[in-house]
Amino acid sequence: MSFFAENLYTIILIPFWVSLLFAIGKLFGLIKSKKIVGILTLLSTFYALVFSVGTFVLTIIEKNYILEQTVPFLQLNRFIFDIGIYIDGLSAWMILLVSIVSLLVQIYSYFYMYSDNSFIRFFIFMNLFNASMFGLILSPNMFQIYVFWELVGLCSYLLIGFWYQKNEVSVAAKRAFIINRVGDFSLLSGIILSAYVILTNLNNTLNVSIPFSNISTISAQIYGCTSDGIFILICLLILLGAMAKSAQLPLHTWLIDAMQGPTPVSALIHSATMVAAGVYLIIRLYPLFSLNPIVLQIISVVGITTALVCSYSALTQVDMKKILAYSTNAQLGLMFLAVGACSTTIAMFHLTAHAIIKAMLFLVVGVVAVSLNHNQDIRNAGGLRKQLPICAITFLIGILSLSGILFAGFSSKELIFGDLIDGKHYIYLSLFLIVSFMTAYYLFRMYFYIFEGKNKFDFEIKEPHFVLNLSVSVFALIVILLWFVLPKSNNVLFAMISHLIAAFAVFTAYLTYSQKKLLKKIPILYDLSINAMYFDGVYHFITKSYKRFSKFLYIIDKYIFDGIVYFCTLNTKMISWFLSKIQTGSVQAYLAYSIFILMMSFGGIMLVYSLIMYFSEVQ
Amino acid sequence: MINNIFNISLYHYLILSLTIFCIGVVGVIIVKNIIKILICIEFMLTAVNINFIAFGAYNDSIALNGFVFAIFYTAIGAVELAIGLIIFYLMYKEKKSIDIDKYKELKN
Numbered sequence: 001m002s003f004f005a006e007n008l009y010t011i012i013l014i015p016f017w018v019s020l021l022f023a024i025g026k027l028f029g030l031i032k033s034k035k036i037v038g039i040l041t042l043l044s045t046f047y048a049l050v051f052s053v054g055t056f057v058l059t060i061i062e063k064n065y066i067l068e069q070t071v072p073f074l075q076l077n078r079f080i081f082d083i084g085i086y087i088d089g090l091s092a093w094m095i096l097l098v099s100i101v102s103l104l105v106q107i108y109s110y111f112y113m114y115s116d117n118s119f120i121r122f123f124i125f126m127n128l129f130n131a132s133m134f135g136l137i138l139s140p141n142m143f144q145i146y147v148f149w150e151l152v153g154l155c156s157y158l159l160i161g162f163w164y165q166k167n168e169v170s171v172a173a174k175r176a177f178i179i180n181r182v183g184d185f186s187l188l189s190g191i192i193l194s195a196y197v198i199l200t201n202l203n204n205t206l207n208v209s210i211p212f213s214n215i216s217t218i219s220a221q222i223y224g225c226t227s228d229g230i231f232i233l234i235c236l237l238i239l240l241g242a243m244a245k246s247a248q249l250p251l252h253t254w255l256i257d258a259m260q261g262p263t264p265v266s267a268l269i270h271s272a273t274m275v276a277a278g279v280y281l282i283i284r285l286y287p288l289f290s291l292n293p294i295v296l297q298i299i300s301v302v303g304i305t306t307a308l309v310c311s312y313s314a315l316t317q318v319d320m321k322k323i324l325a326y327s328t329n330a331q332l333g334l335m336f337l338a339v340g341a342c343s344t345t346i347a348m349f350h351l352t353a354h355a356i357i358k359a360m361l362f363l364v365v366g367v368v369a370v371s372l373n374h375n376q377d378i379r380n381a382g383g384l385r386k387q388l389p390i391c392a393i394t395f396l397i398g399i400l401s402l403s404g405i406l407f408a409g410f411s412s413k414e415l416i417f418g419d420l421i422d423g424k425h426y427i428y429l430s431l432f433l434i435v436s437f438m439t440a441y442y443l444f445r446m447y448f449y450i451f452e453g454k455n456k457f458d459f460e461i462k463e464p465h466f467v468l469n470l471s472v473s474v475f476a477l478i479v480i481l482l483w484f485v486l487p488k489s490n491n492v493l494f495a496m497i498s499h500l501i502a503a504f505a506v507f508t509a510y511l512t513y514s515q516k517k518l519l520k521k522i523p524i525l526y527d528l529s530i531n532a533m534y535f536d537g538v539y540h541f542i543t544k545s546y547k548r549f550s551k552f553l554y555i556i557d558k559y560i561f562d563g564i565v566y567f568c569t570l571n572t573k574m575i576s577w578f579l580s581k582i583q584t585g586s587v588q589a590y591l592a593y594s595i596f597i598l599m600m601s602f603g604g605i606m607l608v609y610s611l612i613m614y615f616s617e618v619q
Numbered sequence: 620m621i622n623n624i625f626n627i628s629l630y631h632y633l634i635l636s637l638t639i640f641c642i643g644v645v646g647v648i649i650v651k652n653i654i655k656i657l658i659c660i661e662f663m664l665t666a667v668n669i670n671f672i673a674f675g676a677y678n679d680s681i682a683l684n685g686f687v688f689a690i691f692y693t694a695i696g697a698v699e700l701a702i703g704l705i706i707f708y709l710m711y712k713e714k715k716s717i718d719i720d721k722y723k724e725l726k727n
Contacts (some may be wrong), residue, residue: 585726588719592648 004054005067009085011048011095012135018044019127026120034119038110041123045103045130052095059092068213070140078199081209086140088212090348094137094280097352100478101272101359102130108363108471109264112370122162122262129155133273137280142191142210145281149187149245152274153180159269160261172257179254183244190237194222197234201225212284219288228292235295238285239302246278246332249306253535255329259321263366266321271328271362272355279335279351283344296340303336304431311438313532315445320365320376323446326532327402328358330435334416341428342419349415349486353401353408356482360475361398364391367468368450371461378449385451387461390469392451394476399447401479403440403505404498408482415487417494433501440505448513632673640666653707653717660703664696 018040025031059065070084106126113122132151139145157180161173195208198218202225207218223231242248247255258270269275282289282299289295307330314326331354338347368384368391369376385392401409413436420429531537584590639662646659668689675685707717714721 583726585723586720587722588648595644595648 001054001058001061004051005058005065005087006069008051008055008087008095008138009069011051011099012085012131012138014044014047014131015127015134016131019124019131022120022124022127026124031120034114037120037123041106041127042103042110044127045099045106048095048130048134049099049103052092052099055087056092056096059087059089065089066213068140068211070211079195079208081143082141082211083144084140085138086212087138090280090283090344091137093348093352094276095134097355098130098133098137098273101355102133102268104471104474105264105268105272105359105363108267108366108468109262111465111467112264112366113262118162122159125155125158125162126268129159129269129274133277136277140211140213142194145284146184146188146191149241149277149281150184152269152277153177153184153245156180156258156269156274159265160258162261162265166260169260172260175257176254179251180244183241183251186237186244187241190234190239190241193230193237194234197222197226197230215285216287219285219291222288223291231292232294235289235292236298239282239289239295239299242278242281243302244278245281246275246336247306247329248278248302248333248336249309252306252310252329253532253539256322256325256532259319259325263321263362263369266325267359267362267366271324271358275328275332276335276351276355279332279339279347282336282339283347286339286344298340300337300340300425300428303333303338303340304428304435306330306333307337307435308333308431309533311435311442312529314442315438316526316529317442318377318379320369320378320381320446320450321362323378323442324358324361324365327439327442328354330439331358331402334432334435337428337432338416338419341423341425342416346412346415346419350412353412353479353482353486356475356478357398357402357409360394360472360479361402363468363472363475364395364398367391367464367472371464372457373459375457378446380456381450382453382456383451384455384461387455388451388464390473391464394472395447395451397476397479399440399443401483403443403502404436405440405502406483408479408486410498411483411486411488413498414491414494417498418491421493433497436498437501437505440502441509444506444509445513448510452513629673629677632669632677636666636669636673638666639663639669651719653710653719656719657700657703657707661696661700664692664699668692668696 021040022031022037031037065088067087068084070082070086072080073083074081106123109122109126113119116122129152132148132155136145136148136152139148154177157173157177160176161170164170164173191210194210198210198221199208202221207214207221210218222234226234240251244251244254255270255275259266261270289299310326310329310333314323314330317323317326331350335347335350335354338350365376368381368388371384371388372381375381397407401407404410404413416432417429420426420432528534643659643662643664643666646662647656650656650659671685671689671692673685675683675689679685710722711717
């Protein structure tokens with residue numbers, strides 16, 4: 001078993017090499033067969049799965065198993081930056097999760113993307129993403145995590161803008177990338193600031209790059225040698241980086257834009273793995289954040305606000321993928337809440353449950369959208385339960401789970417609930433219940449619209465490829481299995497409250513679905529929800545005013561600074577024009593000039609000479 | 620000699636040569652016919668020659684260097700005239716005209 005852990009670094013390298021191989025092959029036109037691409041990709045991911053299962057089993061057998069393999073990469077005076085891998089229970093768990101989701105999504109996307117022209121490009125990016133994600137999870141210190149942090153952001157950008165020929169897709173990709181850049185910059189500032197604090201105040205050269213192997217002592221050292229303000233600043237800078245990646249409140253709009261990418265990408269990157277990287281980072285640095293209760297308060301407030309706002313925005317959306325994106329956003333907020341108010345283990349459970357469930361829901365939506373000719377409006381679907389029975393069942397399992405009624409989602413929500421009661425966070429608790437009500441409501445509303453009632457379209461639905469159904473079913477199986485794996489607190493109170501709320505939500509959802517005429521749209525609340533609290537509007541306003549400001553500067557630049565330069569060149573032009581007029585081309589004119597100049601100079605010399613002679617005689 | 624009879628001094632010769640030289644210069648500048656320009660160049664040569672002979676006669680009665688120079692100078696003038704003529708002939712062949720204003724390729 002230790003063989004797997006000791007060679008775990010290969011799971012970073014192999015997807016990277018596969019990606020490089022495809023890229024070179026595509027560049028020279030060597031790889032044409034889609035089968036080879038698919039088999040190589042699946043083999044590399046399967047290899048990663050085998051190794052991560054091995055490592056995970058090892059961490060289960062040996063409690064507190066920790067392995068750190070590093071080599072020095074950069075050594076500048078007292079600053080040492082190692083690269084390598086760091087395995088403990090958390091990273092082994094996370095790797096297992098990523099490789100399972102990745103393998104299933106890749107199997108799915110092989111068939112989903114088969115007819116696409118840029119099939120090879122898709123798998124280049126997917127492999128690169130796998131390599132970067134594994135690298136991020138296995139990073140032994142903050143500097144390496146930053147490198148891979150950027151790489152997953154890049155892969156996300158490339159995959160959102162996969163169909164870049166459409167204008168709105170490339171715009172969405174750019175927006176996602178820019179918002180991520182804000183977070184990356186903040187994260188880098190936080191890392192540099194903490195490294196600076198360590199380097200100046202403590203004479204500890206080994207800890208400058210903040211290795212995770214002894215993060216608790218380093219955190220204590222940082223806490224000991226900084227004032228409260230600086231400490232909170234460091235934490236907030238790192239936290240903002242995590243918030244941008246995990247789409248928390250002020251920076252959450254990119255996740256909705258990210259839904260322009262292909263559906264497997266949404267399933268893998270924008271719901272299950274990459275967006276969880278922010279939560280992962282916070283769990284990793286929990287010893288640092290937990291030193292100051294204010295930071296934890298901020299984390300939970302950000303989380304619960306995001307959950308509320310995004311759940312509320314999801315209530316009225318009609319695009320299938322948008323509903324799921326807002327839902328992802330809200331669940332990520334709950335993970336933040338779990339980190340801030342409960343414990344990291346509970347957050348990790350919720351992350352796991354959510355990753356599997358949400359990947360499955362996205363894959364189901366992908367199948368549904370394909371059978372409706374890529375129409376993602378839930379109002380145009382309907383009655384699909386008979387045509388796509390497997391999709392309907394798996395979707396029902398997913399939403400039952402995510403609403404906290406049954407299966408994996410029930411366990412993780414139960415844990416959060418129990419811990420909130422134990423910690424006496426009653427405000428968070430009530431908001432959490434509101435969020436779970438809204439979650440159940442919008443998920444069941446979506447289910448009723450898509451799968452119940454009569455068909456609202458008049459074409460024959462073609463049967464989806466059986467592998468698509470198979471991968472979705474495997475996900476559903478994992479969701480059910482997780483229910484037994486995750487710890488249970490057997491909190492009867494929660495079970496009662498949760499089921500009551502969920503039942504009420506389902507009833508409301510059914511009411512809104514079946515009795516459309518009875519319900520009127522409440523003006524302000526409806527507008528707030530459908531426009532996602534106008535966050536996009538605010539950002540548009542900011543960018544628009546920035547654009548106006550730059551236009552103003554452009555005018556100043558054009559007419560004042562350029563004007564001065566233009567004026568100078570005008571002078572030169574005029575002089576040269578005048579001088580060129582002197583060049584008549586006639587030999588006689590030149591002769592006349594030369595004689596004139598000769599006479600003038602001779603006359604001048606004679607005049608000066610005679611003046612000198614005259615004055616010398618006078619004296 | 621005749622200089623003594625009419626009481627002609629060196630300055631009279633110098634003024635004569637200066638006058639002829641000025642006529643030559645002005646002619647070269649203003650005349651448009653290339654043959655006339657050649658004639659004006661000969662005017663200037665002659666003026667210089669007169670200077671040589673005048674200085675030779677008045678200031679150097681023993682070695683007579685000025686006279687020797689004048690003979691050489693006449694020869695050089697003849698050669699120059701020949702070269703000038705052939706150049707002008709080629710120019711004429713190019714443009715079929717003896718107007719100097721036609722040759723303004725370097726204008727502006």
